[in-house]
Amino acid sequence: MCAIAAPEVFGSDEIGNAVVLVEGDLPRELEAAARRAEGNCPERAIEIRE
């Protein structure tokens, strides 16, 4: 789901598990996308730390 909501931030590996594509701090321009992914995760597995 995160890979659909924020394809710039999340992708998936060869078995479909989510992976974070961004290294280090999240660039400001991707913050909205990352928040969208956070708000769409049924598992509440995404946490954005300031």
Add this chain to the structure above:
Amino acid sequence: MGMRNASLDEILNHYDIFDDDFVSDPFPLLDQIRESGCPIAHSDQNGGSWMPTRHAHIVAMAQTPEIFTSREVGVIELSPESREGPYGGVRVPPIDSDPPEHHGHRRAILPTFAPQAVAKYESITRDLCNRLIDGFIDNGTADAASDYAQRIPVRVISMILGVPFEMEDDFVDWVRGVLETGLIDREVGLQSRMKIITFFMQQIEDRRANPRDDDLISDLLRLEIDGQPVDDIFVLGACNLMLIAGIDTTWSAIGSSLWHLAHRADHRHQLRDRPDIWPTAVEELLRVYAPVTMARIVAHDTEFEGCPMHAGDRILMAFPAANRDPRVFESPDQVLLDRENNRHVAFGAGIHRCAGSNLARLELRVALQVWMERIPEFELIDPADVTWKGGQVRGPRRCMVRF
């Protein structure tokens, strides 16, 4: 029969998921349970079950597989004949696998359903949707359920398995025999199950003699889990899974979505004018019409949110109820095709979250997009004539529209 007018006490203690009212419109009943003082109801019907209805409870249970096991996932008890017969070991891995076996079973099928892997089915799905519409567009009417929705996932699954499309009517019969009729008529359930097993035993024989490069059955026969080749019972189970999990689930989602669009001109126009909302629209339709309810079996006596649960108790994971929980979703009963935050659990949660969700999403999106391109305006001929089936998987089985 007739739960619509039942008292709250009756609903909380005697709900019947096969009741006609519950099947045709479960949401008022689910809302009553969720917003009562007893959001985890317990019914003595259909062999007895608990039914959590709040999003937080369902997710918590799904994330605790050591207590809420998947040794059975049917909404009513498996018949002893299907559990103990000569092929009693044929299950639906990894849906009904528990740890520690679960991980290997799930790992075995995940590559087939990864986003990159399912992308190759998009153009084929589009073609087959167009061909189905070619078959009825000149009539001016069609059954959106049986002429269209029902025929899409079964053909995609046939392609993945490497079996001919001519099996489509048999597959649909067998799957409905297991998941619909068979839940009530055990004899039909058992016969349908045996037809599936017999068919795939022949397919396995055939692939063993003539292995192919590009079908799932051949891939499964080459598979090793923890360095050991898998046995035929596992391969039969995985093939069984493709039919049981891959056909009437997605077809129900497509059918419910078309039923929705048939009576919501505003949403048809919104999709036409703003094609950029397709991704959120698909998620929203999955949220409000989540077709699937799965069960869990309690491993040992425990208390959950004040409810005394006993080893062997059945829990009905009412994903459709969770998806309309006002604690998680603003205006839960409104369908907002551009909904931004949507933590729906149409695919479940935890280690058993649907392994085929990427394929299901693709099929649902393409089926709806092709329909809307070809038939932008359509309506129900008679809303009262739409028939629904439910229990384990809910969706329209007859949905006549004109255009």
